[in-house]
Amino acid sequence: MEIGPFIKLHRIKQEMTQEQLAEGIVSMSYLSKIENQKTDASPDVISLLCTRLGIQLDNEIDTTIKEKCQNWYNLLFEVNDKQEIIAAYEELEGLMESAHSDSLVMFEIHKVRYYLVLGKLEEALAEINRLAEISSTLDSLHQYYWYKFKGNYATLTSEINQAMRMYKLSEEKLNQLELPEEEVADLQYTIGVTHSKLRNTLEAIDYADKAIDVFRKQYNFIRCAQCHIVLGISYRRIRMWDKSIKNHNLAKHLGELNKNQQIIQLSNQNLGFLHATKGDTKEAIHYYEEVYNDVEVDLNAKLTAVTSLIKEYYSIYDLDNTKKMIEKGTELLDGKTDNELFKIHYYVISTYNLVLNQEYAKFESLVIKEFIPYLQKHKDYANIVVYANMLGKHYEYLCKYKDAVKYYKLANISYEELIIL
Known part of the structure; x- marks a missing residue:
């Protein structure tokens, strides 16, 4: 990573203003130029800024950090003991705080994934917001993971359309990069899952098939099983029952083999x-x-x-x-x-x-004022059909035919949305 964005990232992490960092060393405007790569500062100025930030410039430490980072990244993409993941993170965080490492930006981007693995959505969002300040300086590799992990965050917060946008931006970067087959397959699987959530059934099958081809070659049976589940769901939606059952049973068998x-x-x-x-x-x-x-x-x-x-x-x-x-x-x-x-x-x-x-007044209030709006917000048309129909039957039983028609109509409109998807 270039020294300017590196200094900026450390300053933001330490919640230090440009004025506080620049005081007695350079002007604020000159610091801004350094951080945004609009000028090349002298080694003495860089040294003074790094000293104030508590950073060491040491190539030997950087090599160690790179190795430890890669091990940690690998932990985040497999089923591993969370305590092991946390311990590796804490060690790296300590090293990053005191050394200038080219791995810092990638480490910070992977922190988004780390917080998501631990279920800490607020921390993940805070990290996304911090990184947004330096996003314009990211290279293609950094952007690939930046978009991918923002997609992961959007998925966990049920913003599925936003997740798809992020994953597709990540996919666009593949043309500029030479990534390992398993990384490309992981993104393809993720896009397949997202298409499945959006009920883009044929696209889900296409991406799951692409991913499973790679995972089979690598004998990665757990990832194969995950792809079989996506395929099973997709074939169920198009009423290909036998293919659906076959894929789910294959997934189950692979799960049993791997306990x-x-x-x-x-x-x-x-x-x-x-x-x-x-x-x-x-x-x-x-x-x-x-x-x-x-x-x-x-x-x-x-x-x-x-x-x-x-x-x-x-x-x-x-x-x-x-x-x-x-x-x-x-x-x-x-x-x-x-x-x-x-x-x-x-x-x-x-x-x-x-x-x-038989608390029907509370039932009506909950479903109308909270549940259906929640489902509409998340574009969960399948469940809107179920609970709008439930309301329709309820009002029909009470002979409130105008209300019954209203919710039967909502169920029909939602069903049409499902067909379009």
């Missing part, structure tokens, strides 16, 4: 949804229960299974089991209802709970 419970249960969850779509409630419940009863699955997966079971039991008027799963879901959500990652589960559980308890 990866996350892959196994993600496959089960999607097999459950496939059978629910086909109207085979018994099979759907079987697969959802496989997920729910697994003590090793993460909270989001368990809650997804719970809400799926609530819907299935309610659809066959098994109200006792519906109530039981609502209670289980409420327990799991205790203290987490404000967490954006679990918001959809909160709304689903609350909606069915109010219906079961």
